Amino acid sequence: MVEFGSFVGYTATRMGRAVELCYEKGYADGSILFEDSRLQGANRITSMEIDPVHACIARHVLDMSRLSHIVEVWIGQVKDLIPRLIEEHGEMSLNMVFMDQRGTTFHDDLSQLEELSLMFPNCRIVADNCVKPGSPVYCWHTTVSERYKTTNYSLNEFLESTIEDWQVVCDYLGPLAGVPAAGRPSPWEAPRGRESQSERRTGRRNTGCSFGSACLSSGPEPFFAWLEATGGDFSCRVSWEVPF
Numbered sequence: 001m002v003e004f005g006s007f008v009g010y011t012a013t014r015m016g017r018a019v020e021l022c023y024e025k026g027y028a029d030g031s032i033l034f035e036d037s038r039l040q041g042a043n044r045i046t047s048m049e050i051d052p053v054h055a056c057i058a059r060h061v062l063d064m065s066r067l068s069h070i071v072e073v074w075i076g077q078v079k080d081l082i083p084r085l086i087e088e089h090g091e092m093s094l095n096m097v098f099m100d101q102r103g104t105t106f107h108d109d110l111s112q113l114e115e116l117s118l119m120f121p122n123c124r125i126v127a128d129n130c131v132k133p134g135s136p137v138y139c140w141h142t143t144v145s146e147r148y149k150t151t152n153y154s155l156n157e158f159l160e161s162t163i164e165d166w167q168v169v170c171d172y173l174g175p176l177a178g179v180p181a182a183g184r185p186s187p188w189e190a191p192r193g194r195e196s197q198s199e200r201r202t203g204r205r206n207t208g209c210s211f212g213s214a215c216l217s218s219g220p221e222p223f224f225a226w227l228e229a230t231g232g233d234f235s236c237r238v239s240w241e242v243p244f
């Protein structure tokens, strides 16, 4: 598993404990053989954090929780650390990704995971805060691409009953499943040869990732275009519940 954005290690600790409990249960009922499941020096969860102070606090919290053999915190930008996952764990080594870094980079980071074949088929990807600050290119890609089975959840922001936000939960079906989104024009793309609204505003040509020419440095227009294109039709609405 991998987490993008550790902050002070709250979710890393909860995920680490869930993994630990899973192993304890497996050893107890015999469904996991201790010898087969030894970590062999590799951690089960990698959490990435750009801020070294946050990362140090997260590591300390994990140490205090006696989970540092399960969760490792790597310091740096997600985009620079993703290739290290290949070096340390190999291709198709991810079965869960939690995106909790800056929403405007979700699509670039997912694109890199796809290109490096890091996700095992049926890898679950949970992306938080998809409305605020927002990740429209990511939402469009996971909604349109047939390589993902996606549910968009409309929730209230944590402890903010009046603020709506979305969590996008996808299962990656694998590189050969369906039609990728990259071949389809994204709703905010300008017709060939013409500048898009955002390019006109910023004076910059969108470069984009392999998902298309859309690039979120271009401002909020893609977000509104995407909302319009989907008609705000979410497959699932759930109300916020405090789970513990």
Ligand SMILES: C[S@@+](CC[C@H](N)C(=O)[O-])C[C@H]1O[C@@H](n2cnc3c(N)ncnc32)[C@H](O)[C@@H]1O
Residues within 6 Å of the ligand: 003, 004, 005, 006, 007, 008, 009, 010, 011, 012, 048, 049, 050, 051, 054, 076, 077, 078, 079, 100, 101, 102, 105
């Ligand atoms: C919302 S917090 C994460 C909270 C944490 N997952 C939790 O729930 O306990 C976002 C964190 O992502 C980090 N971050 C933002 N952009 C990043 C990037 N490109 N690479 C690595 N970390 C990033 C921020 O420094 C911040 O600590």
